[in-house]
Amino acid sequence: MTIDEAQKIVDDWIHTYGVRYFSELTNMAVLTEEVGELARVMARRFGDQSFKKGENPDALPEELADVLWVLICIANQTGVNLTKALEASIAKKTRRDATRHFENAKLQQQPGSAQND
Secondary structure (H helix, E strand, C coil): CCHHHHHHHHHHHHHHHCCCCCCHHHHHHHHHHHHHHHHHHHHHHCCCCCCCCCCCCCCHHHHHHHHHHHHHHHHHHHCCCHHHHHHHHHHHHHHHHCCCCCCCHHHHCCCCCHHHC
């Protein structure tokens, strides 16, 4: 599925099952909530925290998809074409960062090495 197709599918779903979009501000709050849920899984799966009883250690795909869903909702209701926006962002980052990361000594070190600490 392309990003354009995803935007259309979400829009169709909203108008078929969701009645209407939540307000932009509500969706921003929902996005923040979903990012928090993603952060919780990341902290437990890749960080120093452990999963609590009843938490799903395999929830990463679901939480990423939830974040993407709300992000698409916000894009749809504000008229943003995410394909064009992402293409522009990639072009901007390519111009700005063409050599920057290669010149970053911190990125030349292995993650978790003593030099990073």
